[in-house]
Amino acid sequence: MAELRYIDAINQAHHEEFARDERVVVMGEDVGRKGGVFGATMGLFDKFGEDRVIDTPLAESSIAGIAIGMAANGLLPIAEFQFADFIHPAFNQIVSEAARMRYRSNNAFGCPVVFRTPYGGSHGTALYHSQSIETYYAHVPGLKVVTPSTPYDAKGLLKAAIRDPDPVMYLEHKRMYRLIKGEVPDGDYVVPIGPAVVRREGRDLSIFAYGWMLHESLQAAEMVAKEGIKAEVVDLRTLAPLDKDTILKSVAKTNRALIVYEDNRFVGYGAEVAATIAEEAFSDLDAPVMRLAGPDVPGIPFSKPLEEWFYITKDKIAESIRKLAAY
């Protein structure tokens, strides 16, 4: 057991899975000699060679499409997209091909590919290096979507994703890479795709969050605790399929729900969580389901004042908690 940074946990999962199963390969821009622009694949090139650690041309659609072909022919590819903002050229390959291969072939062919990519805003990441893309992909039947929020989960969910016989989108909020540290067992373990987890118990209201928003939410919960508000904080972890049971159980206890996401609010992922609660926990609710999310502009602007205007911070979350608790 060692305390690792989030990024190191991801790197470790790669190393262990590469050693465990020679079918595993990783491909993407700069994943080879450079070890990835964030270091996720550091050390793999020297250890496992360029056949398995593949610096690709700058062409995302083919990164996805070629991974699909590799998977059809016996490999277990991890396709890294350098920034989630640049996964869009691969949208067709992921939505029309990867996610449909099994269904359309009536189970004749599968598609065990992991699509990994750093998403979300950090300082100075601006319009095109900060996007949240989970909404687009969580909507795609045939695709699983995970968003680990701790180093422990980052390692365990990456292993689960690599071993999953179906395509998994693995989303890493880049702000966590170096800031979030935690205990990570050295050896092999898996965090199953699916279950959400209660990160903080409370009884006044439930916050549902994932990625960086989980950490802001935990801090906000801490802040309002001093004011006597006991917020429960649920880490969704897997966005698709959604763990409804954990959500509904929490709402049944607290009777109030706040969904926090950094992505643009309108038709954002949190709408599904809100709609699910509204539909299935109607009689449990003492207050309207509330969403706190990114403004509906095309991305996080670069200039500091604009960036701060955009961000969902612990302060803004605390503000929402107070409002919801007072309803």
Added chain:
Amino acid sequence: MAELRYIDAINQAHHEEFARDERVVVMGEDVGRKGGVFGATMGLFDKFGEDRVIDTPLAESSIAGIAIGMAANGLLPIAEFQFADFIHPAFNQIVSEAARMRYRSNNAFGCPVVFRTPYGGSHGTALYHSQSIETYYAHVPGLKVVTPSTPYDAKGLLKAAIRDPDPVMYLEHKRMYRLIKGEVPDGDYVVPIGPAVVRREGRDLSIFAYGWMLHESLQAAEMVAKEGIKAEVVDLRTLAPLDKDTILKSVAKTNRALIVYEDNRFVGYGAEVAATIAEEAFSDLDAPVMRLAGPDVPGIPFSKPLEEWFYITKDKIAESIRKLAAY
């Protein structure tokens, strides 16, 4: 005033706008000599010439990308995608470029492009000629999304879209093309982007729908009317920006909401409508917000029994209405 089919209303809007403003061009696969695979651009090639009625190569990303460039240099392009299922290669150009041009350039450049495409299931359209794509695009800030449900609106909204200084996604549910007929004024008129419309008054519950689902919902409302249930049916028409006022007003009256959409249910567009009602009309609600939507599989399968299994029909809607009314 003439009774026109939905497809003819679209065709007429093209003809009138082409005559009105020589900056208008249309581009897409087979839009020229063939007049489009559904006939939306019929007659334009002969009348307005191949410079303005452009048969493009089979390459959707460039259809969108080149339209963006044309728009930057004084044209008003209508980019047709032959089927909505094939718009995905253009996802990056639409999301990262068209929808962001104005915001990212701080208003220096605009992007007056209309992205037109037939979506949704009809008989035998199968996995790849039947997709609903509105969820992906309604989530994109900077993009307007319209889904006209009547010939009148089809013409008026297409004109509004062409004249809009910003990018508009114009979605035509292909099942309406020949089946839905209605009165369409001969001359010029515009249906503004934005407002929803109540298509049928009722006081027991509100149905929110668009596209083909509007017509199934109207029929379902007719069915249950005989049983004494008075369903109000609201045609959303514009999906982004959403007309919250009309929605909330209706819920305030009926106290019950059913959202019907053909797209896959999970993280589908209807989730936003449900979440909005749950959040902003909480005290109006006498029953949980209810969603009826397509199953979460990658598309509508071809084989008849599977196709029928997928479809949201008036019968299924009537069933949901009864359940909601009885809550």
Added chain:
Amino acid sequence: MSAMEAKARVTPARHKTLGLSDQDVLDMYYYIALARALDDRMWVLQRAGKAMFVISGPGHEGCQIGAMWPMDKKHDWFVPFYRSIAACLVKGMTPRDILLGLFARAEDPSSGGRQMPGHYGHPGVKILSTSSPVGTQFPHAAGIAYASKIRKTGEVTMTAIGEGGTSQGDVHEAMNWAGIYKLPIIFVVENNMYAISVPLHKQVAGGNVAARAAGYGFPGVATDGSDVLECYRVSKEAYDRAKRGDGPTLLEFRVPRLGSHSSDDQQERYRSKDEIDADRRRDPLQTFRIYLEGVGLMDEGKLKEIAGRVKREIDEATDYADRSPLPEPESGVRHLFHDE
């Protein structure tokens, strides 16, 4: 190649020089005849209301059979497109498999009736499942070939597309990748001069798809697709090249389009009668028959015999597929993921 040209190209030794036995060329003819008859049957069934939709490849059969002939039917991979009916037959699919798809039956090996007809796939003979979005198959094929290369399986991968499809970004990206890694792959472009109604000069800048290969550092060859033996010859070269580890080849076959794009299209609306007639004269079923007659391998009797055999097979397959059950409605939820 017209009938007259076909006659001019009859030289007794031609197929032998290429290493093909008499039986080989007779078998090749059989497959062309089979594919064409199957194709005709599908249109008849569609017009009779027994099938909703047909998309097929009349005119493309010759090049497909020539291209597929060198491939190892069990070992090598094929990533088809919707016109690949003849190629899929040679690769190992049966008329039954194809008609089960046409009728959208539960037993359809391509998709269990989930996809439109023409979306071939068959795990048993290593034909990857086809989707509709044109161009996506090229990266898949490159990925399969990359896996073959690093897993050292010795497999060759062939993929096919129309000339219209080469406009897609995916096609460029896949060829670039294949060139970088010198993959054991053959890219087949069946150029029938139209993408639905869009003529070549509005789709392919320069008008010459094969010429694109040079830009990726591998050979590109343009061949008359109605000359079956020439199609075989260039394909065999490409195959050997791939086997030797010398990398990809791009094969452009210029083929006649003998029908409308699909059962939803009427080509008379955008093609002249003259042009359609000119295409008919390049029918590989005819040009190859002329060759076989010329070298004394085919006569009236033999033709009848093959036609009879083909008809029997297709009748049998039609009956079988027609009687085969449709999928259960509830099966619609299945196979979203592996364990369901």
Added chain:
Amino acid sequence: MSAMEAKARVTPARHKTLGLSDQDVLDMYYYIALARALDDRMWVLQRAGKAMFVISGPGHEGCQIGAMWPMDKKHDWFVPFYRSIAACLVKGMTPRDILLGLFARAEDPSSGGRQMPGHYGHPGVKILSTSSPVGTQFPHAAGIAYASKIRKTGEVTMTAIGEGGTSQGDVHEAMNWAGIYKLPIIFVVENNMYAISVPLHKQVAGGNVAARAAGYGFPGVATDGSDVLECYRVSKEAYDRAKRGDGPTLLEFRVPRLGSHSSDDQQERYRSKDEIDADRRRDPLQTFRIYLEGVGLMDEGKLKEIAGRVKREIDEATDYADRSPLPEPESGVRHLFHDE
């Protein structure tokens, strides 16, 4: 081109043969010096914590200035990429404009501080707004050129990208379109042998970007990007060709990469010292100075004078940008749509 080669290529008449006056070449040198000094300044500001991020084009200036020189600064269009700093300066942006972007000020003409530095755009001088996703600019440029053609404006459009970016599907699709319509457009590829850390042989099959043009039926020319006059010559030819209505040209400039990819990268981690040093010897700032000295247009005094002028301009621009206000937080909601 190294210093020695540069010396060898000094012939008194060279720029005159190309139709360039003495003043022209001196101005060209000024722009190279200006772009380089601006670039250096940005890195200094970044290291001093005054800027968050720098991406610039040291080594690329010579080809950019050669390429942009024939263009009409007011009338023609430019669709840049993040290394196009020198090209944007020639086209009409000022050091002030660029530093307002670096400091993300409200007055930044490219984006009002919304985008990262290096995302140029300027409606006043017809430079289209740049985004980050590599390759998307190629279709935009083709669309602009198509509009010019059918509106008969006589505009020429130039766009630029790195060699890595040519792997993108969009680049293929745009070149195909431009070839089909013989558009008045110049595609510039600045080949610095790396896409961040990925070397040419893992990005560009065949290793030769210019060779791709033949596949689209228009000329492609590879040029030593450190030979400014040669860059000008091929660009002038491309420009005249576009003006005449003869269609597109693909220009590949082989340039040194004198720095890391951006301020977030350390090239020493994947490039050898020898290679980096070899690139330094191909610096266009040096090779062009050698030319000017050789033809007697440049001496110590003149160099100092230019350096002084450049420094003054950049100091002034730095001061101005530094004092310029940041955007108001509430302005973040603005300009989502036209009327807001």
